Amino acid sequence: MSKVVSVFSRVLLGFLLVLTLLPFYLLVINAFKSQTEIILNPFRWASSWQFQNFAKAAPQIYRPMANTLFVTVAVIGITLLVSLLASYAFVRYERFFGKEILYFGIVALLMIPGFVMLIPQFVQITKLGLYNTFLGLILPPAAYQVAMGTFLTRTSMEAIPKSLFEAAEIEGANDMDILTRVAIPLSKPIMATVTIMTGLNAWNNYIWPLVSSSGEKTQQIAVALTKIVVSVSDGKGVEFAAYIIASMPLIILFCFASKYFVEGLTSGAVKG
Numbered sequence: 001m002s003k004v005v006s007v008f009s010r011v012l013l014g015f016l017l018v019l020t021l022l023p024f025y026l027l028v029i030n031a032f033k034s035q036t037e038i039i040l041n042p043f044r045w046a047s048s049w050q051f052q053n054f055a056k057a058a059p060q061i062y063r064p065m066a067n068t069l070f071v072t073v074a075v076i077g078i079t080l081l082v083s084l085l086a087s088y089a090f091v092r093y094e095r096f097f098g099k100e101i102l103y104f105g106i107v108a109l110l111m112i113p114g115f116v117m118l119i120p121q122f123v124q125i126t127k128l129g130l131y132n133t134f135l136g137l138i139l140p141p142a143a144y145q146v147a148m149g150t151f152l153t154r155t156s157m158e159a160i161p162k163s164l165f166e167a168a169e170i171e172g173a174n175d176m177d178i179l180t181r182v183a184i185p186l187s188k189p190i191m192a193t194v195t196i197m198t199g200l201n202a203w204n205n206y207i208w209p210l211v212s213s214s215g216e217k218t219q220q221i222a223v224a225l226t227k228i229v230v231s232v233s234d235g236k237g238v239e240f241a242a243y244i245i246a247s248m249p250l251i252i253l254f255c256f257a258s259k260y261f262v263e264g265l266t267s268g269a270v271k272g
Contacts, residue, residue, distance in 0.1 A: 035235025057242035064224035072202040078142040083149030091157045109147035149194045156190035192257040
């Protein structure tokens with residue numbers, strides 16, 4: 001019976017793997033095809049590889065990609081900085097007025113759907129003169145991501161033995177020394193997790209850039225991908241090529257942080 005279950009499980013996992021990889025396969029092979037070949041057989045390899053699809057797509061998205069890279073790095077930086085400082089305060093200072101109320105207030109932000117905050121945030125940045133600026137694109141998403149970052153980072157820091165903090169205090173270390181030399185080095189896995197999750201959300205954010213900016217000055221890649229200009233003969237091949245180019249920064253980010261990301265998934269989600 002156990003052997004049957006094992007075989008069934010492997011077959012099921014294999015089927016799910018195929019379903020997961022099939023869209024990526026179609027994306028890659030069709031990015032090198034002309035529109036005619038895509039229509040005739042989207043599953044077959046290209047008979048003549050259309051590398052010019054990438055040459056036509058790149059000039060249309062390089063500036064939005066640069067804009068999005070700047071915004072993403074800024075959102076990640078703010079999220080990590082605020083999450084680490086807040087988590088350290090919650091862990092190290094066991095008693096201060098309203099500690100748990102403040103923490104649960106931050107966590108409660110996770111329960112609020114992003115679209116509910118869309119109009120209030122738009123009104124706020126408009127009144128502050130931040131419409132169609134990088135600050136307007138950075139601050140609201142960063143504030144939203146800090147809630148998840150603080151939740152995960154605090155849970156991870158609480159697993160650090162208090163004896164390490166006490167030993168550092170005995171050696172004369174101040175709070176900044178303890179944070180940078182003890183807490184942060186031991187929190188690298190969860191920091192990688194927060195970095196990837198925040199980077200993924202910031203890079204793929206479509207609704208907020210669409211609402212809070214206009215024109216090419218601050219245009220983000222998710223919006224730019226919907227405005228790719230192609231000829232009838234090129235068709236979807238150029239669009240698919242643009243999707244592949246736009247996904248490369250996320251792939252690179254995950255490759256560098258994947259080791260810590262896997263560790264952080266458990267260390268940030270399970271206490272102890």
